[in-house]
């Protein structure tokens with residue numbers, strides 16, 4: 392029995408499990424494929440997701456999810472957002488009573504349009520004060536290489552946020568805390584959509600002016616969206632907003648940037664999905680976020696352009712920091 396369990400052994404779940412283990416937590420990582428669990432346990436490697444990284448001997452892996460959850464006093468979730476509900480439905484009953492449940496994910500559920508903390512609360516029927524989310528400029532491979540990074544642990548309960556942050560901290564990973572779960576989650580979701588736009592720009596061959604214009608307007612757009620949903624404006628200026636936007640939009644390690652780049656090069660949505668070997672959450676979040684924006688009357692021209700390119704209804708070369716010509720020429 393380990394003290395903390397991480398569910399999902401892709402690039403982020405494995406990296407986060409390493410981070411927890413390096414911080415001194417007795418950690419078990421659940422991989423759905425037995426061969427992946429075996430490789431991690433026996434060779435200290437996860438070659439498919441983290442090539443070149445040696446995992447600590449103190450980190451154990453299993454493909455038995457119920458064994459992983461047994462006795463765990465904290466549970467971290469790192470599967471693709473669209474898969475979370477089913478996982479919790481099948482195995483949520485094995486989570487120990489009272490254990491904080493922490494989302495490491497950055498997506499919105501299609502159909503319900505719910506954030507991951509909301510899916511957790513709904514499926515597990517637990518007090519939202521037991522739920523936390525982690526977000527920030529956290530490109531997995533860089534953290535697995537132990538490059539210094541910071542993140543935010545957010546929970547409506549400061550006690551839960553503090554308890555999680557104490558574990559999710561080591562020499563190269565620093566966790567701050569806040570209580571703005573809405574802002575922290577939406578920051579992570581929406582930066583993926585701006586990263587798709589920046590990838591499109593890169594794929595088309597436009598340079599830094601276009602990228603900087605879209606990143607800056609993208610920050611305004613995602614802030615308006617999050618605040619309209621109850622977030623605090625300050626959160627979007629922090630690690631979970633601006634910080635993650637800079638990291639994700641500036642790095643070829645980003646899967647969302649990469650997916651956007653393929654779109655910019657002329658690949659269709661179907662081709663892009665087929666070529667991606669890891670999850671690019673933005674592809675599934677575009678529609679639910681656009682629906683949420685429409686319901687609250689938030690204008691999101693950059694998101695709309697990404698959506699049009701994805702639908703094959705706009706030439707990627709037409710992407711720009713604005714869409715309509717009747718915009719007020721006042722920067723807000």
Ligand SMILES: NC(=O)C1=CN([C@@H]2O[C@H](COP(=O)(O)OP(=O)(O)OC[C@H]3O[C@@H](n4cnc5c(N)ncnc54)[C@H](OP(=O)(O)O)[C@@H]3O)[C@@H](O)[C@H]2O)C=CC1
Pocket residue numbers: 399400401402403404405422423424427440469470471472474478495496497498529530531532668669670672
């Ligand atoms: N990678 C990063 O830098 C960061 C990612 N995140 C977020 O973390 C979340 C997970 O992403 P990440 O680890 O990068 O994704 P990856 O694509 O790297 O890995 C996905 C993992 O989920 C597993 N998986 C896929 N479908 C299911 C399912 N139905 N049930 C159980 N497990 C499943 C995969 O298993 P298998 O190998 O068997 O297919 C794999 O272990 C995303 O929301 C992402 O936005 C957040 C911060 C940083």
Ligand SMILES: O=C(CO)COP(=O)(O)O
Pocket residue numbers: 497527528529530531583586635638639644645646647648670671672
């Ligand atoms: O969330 C991330 C960095 O903070 C990872 O971004 P991608 O999912 O685009 O790779």
